[in-house]
Amino acid sequence: MSTTHRNAYMTDELEAIYEQTVEFVSKEVEPHGDAWEAAGKVPRETFRKMGSLGMLGLRVPEEHGGLGLGMVASATFSEALGSSTYAGFDASVLVHTDMAGPHLVNSGSPEQLERWLPSVLSGETILSIGVSEPDAGSDVAGIRTSAVKDGDGWRINGTKTYITNGVYGDMTILAAKTDPDNKYGITMFLLPAGTEGFSVANKLDKHGWRCSDTAELVLDDVWLPDSSVLGTVHRGFYETMKNFQNERMVLVGMGVGAAQAAIDLTSEYVRSRPAFGGHLSDLGAIRQRMAMNQAKVDAVRAGMYHAAWLGDQGIDNVRAMSGVKALGCEVVNEVMYDCLQFHGGIGYMRESTIERMTRDARILPIGGGATEVMLEEVAKRLL
Known part of the structure; x- marks a missing residue:
């Protein structure tokens, strides 16, 4: 298992959340993902399983049944989800926990929280x-x-x-x-x-x-x-804006997790694929581009966690998070492009994991604030 997710902002609790999430997706998502893709939905039972493990309440205050954690926890969770290689699953969960859920948690009246939050945390009510x-x-x-x-x-x-x-x-x-x-x-x-x-x-x-x-x-x-x-x-506009940095962050997070999975998958493939009397991994062009892709992903990961940490400290992180959203989601697509390329013909086949991952990544520079909009947010604060 890759340990590249580890960083200066990790704690023992966050490490446990990461490991639990990676284990969950390897056992409960990856074996069934192809069937879910065909059906066009994630089974409700999967949400319930996540709810029973406390995975849907990382950002919910303890007095309401959650863990009361901050943005760094969501960054950790989203990156771990990205290892599933099924970004549609990641998106369904993160919309529930980190895009819609915070509106209820941050703005809900005591009556609304009492009425809805228990079933949101259990996975019975999907948002x-x-x-x-x-x-x-x-x-x-x-x-x-x-x-x-x-x-x-x-x-x-x-x-x-x-x-x-x-x-x-x-x-x-x-x-x-x-x-x-x-x-x-x-x-x-x-x-x-x-x-x-x-x-x-x-x-x-x-x-x-x-x-x-x-x-x-x-x-x-x-x-x-x-x-x-x-x-x-x-x-409502201003209440929506309050959660935008979190929404942008988890899209980067799931992209980073997926890009790392793609690099790991492709590294294994090029080491085993015979070519020109050796293996693809012996070719300098491939080694160099794979190394650069890893460096880019490492840099985006570091920027994401730093922007999340700023938010948790109460420091304005709009410029930092908008920048990492713009750069990070483009990087994820660059990585997927190369990884599919290095798989050769099999990478273009619907049966291959990397083909699906490449398609899934394309929405990241669009959703949650398009790259062009994110760059304007940076430019307004820079210029």
Whole structure:
């Protein structure tokens, strides 16, 4: 097992979390991943198993049944998940734990936490985050879904798209425009599956992440009571921004874990593949590029953990995390490109692990803030 995940920010507790997660995915994910890819979903039982092991509550305060850990723990968890080689599984879990879950933990009322958090931690209630729309992805302020006050509740209309866990999940953390005169006047809502007027219009067919379900959601005159408002009315944009660095980080984390797995897999392959009277690993061009890829992954890993540590210290880490998101997700794709190349023809076959991993990696520079948007975040703070 690779030990390259170890770094200055590791503790015995984090090391145990990493090892537990790697062991879990090797036993509970890798043997079944191909079937999940074909089915287009991660079985609910897998979430329940993770819940029973306490894996879904790393960032949940201890008083609410979690471990009360910080961003470095999420970095560790996401990197360990990435070793699964099935990024669709990683994405389904991390949307639940680190993209949607923090909204409930950070903004939920005592009543909402009591009602939902136990089943979220156990894996009975699977979460999705409903922000992206056909015309608004990285530009959160550009969403068009509207919520209008209606009696002791809200009437909501709109469309969401590219929503991971949206097909089979149980509750969507929904963003809707509640103040039409203010582009940042957004409110977050708890939207349970099965609510009248709320439907899955389409299960999307994706290039990669095949075992995560991704939905287009339609809200047609959905009515939600005031008790479904999550956090403060009109302040949802700012509440969303609070979790963006964490969302970016876990995408880098799962990418780093996958890139390391790809390097390990490819190193083993080139050492055993006969070529030109020796093995592929004897060729200088391959040795040099593999070494450079490892150096790049090591650098991204270090940058990610440092940015996470800054966040845990209460230090503004937007520039650091945006930079590592931009660089890291591009590096992951560069690594996958080379690893598939060094597998030769078998790397292009659907039966090979590296073919799937290469497809899965392509979304990383897009999701959670596109590379171009991340670079603008760095530039604003640099220039």
